[in-house]
Amino acid sequence: RDPDRPGRHPFAAGSAAAFYQYDKQLTNIVKLSGDSTQTFVASNDKIRESAMDLARGMSESMGVTIKQSLDLQGQLIALGKQGTELSRATESAGRLMVLGDLDPDTAIKFTNTMSTVFKASADEVDKYIDLINEMENSTVLTMQDVSDAMPKIGPIVKSMNGDIKDVLVMLESLKRGGIDAVEGANAVKSITGSVFRSTKRLRDAYSGMVPGDS
Numbered sequence: 001r002d003p004d005r006p007g008r009h010p011f012a013a014g015s016a017a018a019f020y021q022y023d024k025q026l027t028n029i030v031k032l033s034g035d036s037t038q039t040f041v042a043s044n045d046k047i048r049e050s051a052m053d054l055a056r057g058m059s060e061s062m063g064v065t066i067k068q069s070l071d072l073q074g075q076l077i078a079l080g081k082q083g084t085e086l087s088r089a090t091e092s093a094g095r096l097m098v099l100g101d102l103d104p105d106t107a108i109k110f111t112n113t114m115s116t117v118f119k120a121s122a123d124e125v126d127k128y129i130d131l132i133n134e135m136e137n138s139t140v141l142t143m144q145d146v147s148d149a150m151p152k153i154g155p156i157v158k159s160m161n162g163d164i165k166d167v168l169v170m171l172e173s174l175k176r177g178g179i180d181a182v183e184g185a186n187a188v189k190s191i192t193g194s195v196f197r198s199t200k201r202l203r204d205a206y207s208g209m210v211p212g213d214s
Contacts, residue, residue: 021067022052022067022070025067025071025074026047026048026051026052026070028074029047029048029070029074029077030044030047030048032074032077032078033047033077033082051070052066052070054069054073054087054090054091055070055073058090058091058094062091062094062095063098064094064097064098068094068097069090069094072090072093072094072104072107073086073090075105076090076093076108079108079112085122088122089111089115089122089125092111092122092125092126092129093108093111095126095129096110096111096129096143096147099129099133099136099143100132100133100136100142100144101143102143102144102147106144106147106148107147109147109150109151110146110147110150110151111125113151113154114128114150114164117154117155117158118154118158118163118164120164128164131165132146135168135172139175139176140175140176141168141171141172141175141181145175145181145182146167146171146181148181148182148185149167149171149181149184149185150167152182152185152186152189153167153170153171153184153185153188153189154167156188156189156192157170159192170184170188171184171185
């Protein structure tokens, strides 16, 4: 039996290695949550129980392993996520992992860019994930392309009053033209930096060519 799959008890898989791994991750989650120094152990136990409940649910509904889910939760707590926001962000990152075959670190960076740079709500993040998945199924653009390029090009497009859809259009155009998404994002980033250091007239001309700035 896979030790990362749920059982009746969080550690019902029976593996000593799995027990150690989960306990280590749960201890880290408690520590990051800020309750590890409190007198009442019940608070810590509640955090551990909630983390495992979420991990088991994602394992059953998405196929994300318990280990991966706990990893996601720890990283998101470190970014300031708590409560319902933590649960939604973990589930969104898990969906990205499954749909795009992404690793936890990449999925976290992807969702964090959407929520922090573009101020997307949890519902909006889920809608964007659906949109990106649709584009992967109907265009040359892949979810891996978007996840790799989004942190680089997202802040630039946002600074030009663009949104995530503009990012997707730009990346799809680059990829369709035979340009690697990340290389294209780096090129846009470099060009934008040069433009911002140049004259106002050139900046105005450039801003008119950027999606969402018209």
